[in-house]
Amino acid sequence: MTTAATQPARPGKAVRTPKLRADATRNRERIVLAARDAFVELGPDVPLDEVAKRAGVGNATLYRNFPDRTALIREVALLVKNRILALAETAAAEADTAGASPFDALQRFAHATVEEKLGALCPLFTDRVDPFDPELAETRERLTAAVGGLLARTREAGELRPDVDHGDLFIAISQLTRPLPGTSCRLLDDFVHRHLQLFLDGLRAPARSVLPGRAATFQDFQAHH
Structure with a gap:
């Protein structure tokens, strides 16, 4: 589990949100909303396990959508x-x-x-x-x-x-x-x-x-x- 920030992508590197099927899209949205609230309440280094719990998804689903903390913060x-x-x-x-x-x-x-x-x-x-x-x-x-x-x-x-x-x-x-x-x-x-x-x-x-x-x-x- 990543708990510290990684270096940002090099200037100008495009990162686009992938197109997903409906259920996968809902899971992704729940994760991002849960992460936003967790970052506000508990700070940037909140365990990603806590984010997954708040989103009502498993850790595997979270990491399938966001391989690390930096990707999640960006979203x-x-x-x-x-x-x-x-x-x-x-x-x-x-x-x-x-x-x-x-x-x-x-x-x-x-x-x-x-x-x-x-x-x-x-x-x-x-x-x-x-x-x-x-x-x-x-x-x-x-x-x-x-x-x-x-x-x-x-x-x-x-x-x-x-x-x-x-x-x-x-x-x-x-x-x-x-x-x-x-x-x-x-x-x-x-x-x-x-x-x-x-x-x-x-x-x-x-x-x-x-x-x-x-x-x-x-x-x-x-x-x-």
């Missing part, structure tokens, strides 16, 4: 980023609907995104996922475009203060979903949406204060995560 990263991308694209479409409030769409996106526990997973993705992975890079580009369009539409509607950018939103989401030392994850879950709403209210136009420094971009966020 969790892809899952989380694709789920956030789907939320962003849905919100962007809602913001473009006639008569809709783009800020309401932005709020729904932010509250749904915190459920993905991005902050708890960021250190894992940073340290153990190949930053040059083509599939992950493509997802990041699409996510940047979708969130950028959502913010632009909200700003054009006069509902978003002009001095914020993508990175400000994702840094807040990351910080709110990163467990604090000595604090249980359950306690964090009890308050995360409350504190996120406080942050979102601060994004509304007109702005009530002048922010120090400059707006954070997606590039800033990715450089540190």
Whole structure:
């Protein structure tokens, strides 16, 4: 059983998720979802036996799908980023609907995104996922475009203060979903949406204060995560 990180694949090496029959696909999805929750709760070195147990599959099934921990972490990263991308694209479409409030769409996106526990997973993705992975890079580009369009539409509607950018939103989401030392994850879950709403209210136009420094971009966020 692999318990430590291996070196990431060389830059640009493509790794694609294989096509599987329906039952095998369900097993794979259960494993990835169980791994995501286990990594959040128990950290990156959680025994893979525990992941298999949570997924309701045998160890052989887990290793048939993911030969090592690095492959499993990579698939969790892809899952989380694709789920956030789907939320962003849905919100962007809602913001473009006639008569809709783009800020309401932005709020729904932010509250749904915190459920993905991005902050708890960021250190894992940073340290153990190949930053040059083509599939992950493509997802990041699409996510940047979708969130950028959502913010632009909200700003054009006069509902978003002009001095914020993508990175400000994702840094807040990351910080709110990163467990604090000595604090249980359950306690964090009890308050995360409350504190996120406080942050979102601060994004509304007109702005009530002048922010120090400059707006954070997606590039800033990715450089540190």
